[in-house]
Amino acid sequence: MNPVLNRSEILFIYDVKWANPNGDPLDENRPRFDEETSKLFVTDVRLKRTVRDYLAERYNETLWVTGEAVVPEERMRELDITDVADACQKCIDIRLFGAVIPQAKKGAMETSITGPIQFRYGMSLHRVKLMTVQGTAAFATKDSKQRSFREDQLVPYALVAFYGVINQNSARFTGLTEDDVSKFLEGVWLGTKNLITRSKMEHNPRLLVRVIYKEGVNYHSGELDYLVKVVSEKEDEEIRDVSELKLDITDLRRRLDSLKDKIEKIEYSVDDRLRLLENGIERSFKEIFGGFQLEKLEW
Amino acid sequence: MKVLVFDVSAPYALFRRPYTTTSSYTLPFPPRTTILGLIGCVLGYPKPSKLNNAKVAVQIKGPLRFLRTGTNFVETKREKKASKRIRVSLQLLKEPSYRIFFSWDNEDFHRLKLLLENNETIFTPYLGVASFIAKLDYVGEYNAVRVDPPCEVHTVVPNTVKLAPEPAHYLVFERVTREMDEERNLIEATTYIFRRDLSPVKVEGGEVWKVEGQNIVWM
Numbered sequence: 001m002n003p004v005l006n007r008s009e010i011l012f013i014y015d016v017k018w019a020n021p022n023g024d025p026l027d028e029n030r031p032r033f034d035e036e037t038s039k040l041f042v043t044d045v046r047l048k049r050t051v052r053d054y055l056a057e058r059y060n061e062t063l064w065v066t067g068e069a070v071v072p073e074e075r076m077r078e079l080d081i082t083d084v085a086d087a088c089q090k091c092i093d094i095r096l097f098g099a100v101i102p103q104a105k106k107g108a109m110e111t112s113i114t115g116p117i118q119f120r121y122g123m124s125l126h127r128v129k130l131m132t133v134q135g136t137a138a139f140a141t142k143d144s145k146q147r148s149f150r151e152d153q154l155v156p157y158a159l160v161a162f163y164g165v166i167n168q169n170s171a172r173f174t175g176l177t178e179d180d181v182s183k184f185l186e187g188v189w190l191g192t193k194n195l196i197t198r199s200k201m202e203h204n205p206r207l208l209v210r211v212i213y214k215e216g217v218n219y220h221s222g223e224l225d226y227l228v229k230v231v232s233e234k235e236d237e238e239i240r241d242v243s244e245l246k247l248d249i250t251d252l253r254r255r256l257d258s259l260k261d262k263i264e265k266i267e268y269s270v271d272d273r274l275r276l277l278e279n280g281i282e283r284s285f286k287e288i289f290g291g292f293q294l295e296k297l298e299w
Numbered sequence: 300m301k302v303l304v305f306d307v308s309a310p311y312a313l314f315r316r317p318y319t320t321t322s323s324y325t326l327p328f329p330p331r332t333t334i335l336g337l338i339g340c341v342l343g344y345p346k347p348s349k350l351n352n353a354k355v356a357v358q359i360k361g362p363l364r365f366l367r368t369g370t371n372f373v374e375t376k377r378e379k380k381a382s383k384r385i386r387v388s389l390q391l392l393k394e395p396s397y398r399i400f401f402s403w404d405n406e407d408f409h410r411l412k413l414l415l416e417n418n419e420t421i422f423t424p425y426l427g428v429a430s431f432i433a434k435l436d437y438v439g440e441y442n443a444v445r446v447d448p449p450c451e452v453h454t455v456v457p458n459t460v461k462l463a464p465e466p467a468h469y470l471v472f473e474r475v476t477r478e479m480d481e482e483r484n485l486i487e488a489t490t491y492i493f494r495r496d497l498s499p500v501k502v503e504g505g506e507v508w509k510v511e512g513q514n515i516v517w518m
Contacts, residue, residue: 025386027371034366036393043370044430098429114422118429121311165432167423169343218419222434 002178004116004123004171006264009216009225010164010185011209012250013045013125013274014192016240017202020154022046026181030153033130038237040130040158042122047162051184052093054191059183064099067242072102080257084113088174095174096184116171117184125229126245127160127236154199157240159206159247163225166210185210186299189269206242206274206284208297209252210267227252231277248277253288265293300402302510304417305336306360308396312426312433313389317485323389327363328493329426330475331355331518334399339412342407343421344370345449348481354401356515357456359497362398395411395426400454400515402443412440430434443508443515450507451499454515458490460505469495477518491518 022042023029032041048065055061062079064087070078079089087101088094094101098115130153137148166181185208192205213219230236232245239245256263270276270285278288285292314326315331329337332347334355351510372385403409414420424433449463456462458472465482470492478486494500499514507514 024369025371026388032368034393036366037363045370051329115429118432119425120430120432123310163432165423169421170423173345218414219417220420220422220423222432 004166004168004176004178004181005215007168007213007220008181009211009213009220009222009224010119010162010166010188011207012122012164012188012205012229013207013247014205015157015159015160015201016155016200017114017157017200017204017241018154020199021048021158021160021203023153023199028151028153030156031067031128031130031158033128034169034288035103037125040124040128040155040160042162044119044121044162044164047119047122047188048097049186050191050195051096054187054194055092055183058187058190059092059185061092062090066093074099076101078186084111086174088113092180092183092279095176095180096169096213098174113174115152115175116167116176117164118167119162119187120225122160122162123225124158125247126159126232128155128238129237147153152199159213159230159239159245161225161228163223165220171197178179181270185267185269189297190299204242204271205269206271208269209298211256212267213262214264219259221255224252224255227255233237237259242271242273246275246277246282249288253278256289256292260291265291265295267295267297269297300443300508301408302441302443302508302515303401303408303412303415304400304441304510306309306396306398306436307396307424307426307433307443308361308436309426309431309433310394311366311431312392312395313427313431314427316393321385322387325390325392325427326473326475327367327392327471328357328359328397328473328487328491332476332479333427334401334518335337337399337426337433338401338411340424341362341420341429342411346481346498349405350403353405354517356400356517358398358400358454358513358515359395359396359493360398362497365394366391366393368373372450391457392426398438398513400510400513402517439511441511443510446514447509449501449503450494450514452502452507452516453499453513455491455493455518456500456502456505456516458492460507460516461503462492463503466508467500470500471495489518498501 024032098113100112133152135150137150140147189205195203229248230245231248335350336347426433455478473491477489
């Protein structure tokens with residue numbers, strides 16, 4: 001088990017089609033939306049849920065946050081957790097994302113574990129159209145012949161970017177290993193692909209980049225999600241498919257170039273259908289980042 | 300007195316008001332304890348208590364804008380009859396930006412300067428909630444000199460300082476945490492004041508320091 005020794009940064013881009021990427025429970029479950037910019041956002045917890053569900057299903061990993069409604073004390077008893085170190089050892093999601101674990105007669109400092117992996121809210125890279133689609137409900141109530149109406153809140157298309165940091169210094173506290181991180185990356189990619197509930201159909205991962213810094217480097221660039229932009233001949237709200245846009249990563253390449261002496265390597269995965277632009281020219285990820293040590297993630 | 304100056308910003312922030320039980324309302328600026336936590340995070344302190352004697356001032360740079368959104372919280376109290384999830388509304392700050400002034404008589408002060416200069420942080424810095432990863436921009440190290448009021452002050456002002464009465468200006472008063480113990484129990488709270496339009500506040504008395512053309516008052 002190799003502990004995580006390097007700082008790394010993650011940029012994850014996926015798209016959704018005719019789906020609700022992350023409903024707001026206090027807004028009739030409409031997709032979360034920033035009225036000021038017409039951009040859609042997705043909370044970090046949604047992405048973490050995706051990863052957790054994948055890890056539980058594929059690797060049978062024990063989770064602290066299962067998604068079931070359970071009080072923490074009960075969960076502690078179920079898992080027979082004695083202290084924080086024990087909790088980290090048992091639950092992969094605590095090693096990844098941290099947790100709050102109640103312990104009798106302890107202050108907040110002893111009970112909350114900061115996760116080494118932190119994610120910002122995901123944000124759509126373009127303005128998005130919101131839609132309310134109505135349909136008829138499947139069943140009637142009692143004996144009445146009349147059925148009710150159903151309402152779906154969704155977006156026809158959105159390309160969403162998530163930015164995150166893996167902190168090697170925090171990793172020491174939860175015992176995060178490289179093995180955990182590679183499972184996590186797999187969960188980000190395949191977990192997103194495997195979201196096949198009705199409201200989350202047609203989620204497709206498009207680009208995953210993990211910039212790994214050299215050992216001992218306490219630097220991270222920050223805001224990698226701000227360094228990519230969508231270029232399309234269509235109006236933002238009219239985009240309906242990944243083939244109708246290109247992702248301009250000129251600024252990302254420029255930033256990473258300036259950090260070259262700090263970077264050890266770049267792990268990446270890219271979907272065939274996503275076209276990348278650098279300085280207006282369409283090139284592959286491998287061509288654009290040819291100057292770096294690259295490692296393609298394949299599952 | 301040597302003062303380190305840096306800017307901090309993020310797409311969103313939430314500095315929770317501790318007295319609301321059902322919804323999370325944000326304060327317009329990070330309390331002193333939050334800033335000490337942020338600096339402790341840059342330095343890699345598991346606990347920020349070492350920083351208790353440091354001096355901090357904060358200037359609100361960007362316009363204050365808010366976004367309201369909903370979230371599900373899990374009920375953590377035992378044997379609750381009703382649903383084990385509660386829906387709460389979160390009030391977030393949108394694209395907040397602050398300038399932090401920091402002075403500290405400690406050997407780690409220089410290490411902090413080196414870290415900020417090189418844009419390095421030991422732990423990942425965030426504003427209020429771990430998902431609001433913050434960006435730090437180092438401005439510089441300056442010598443602070445005392446200024447005699449009356450004068451204008453560019454940072455958030457504690458109410459221990461005497462304000463000059465002015466007509467036709469909205470002042471915002473916020474009572475927030477100034478000091479906590481290691482178990483996050485409140486030790487001291489202070490009221491801080493700023494102008495709603497974020498222009499400088501005029502003061503008649505108190506301890507004011509000048510740092511690179513900006514007048515500051517320690518929180």
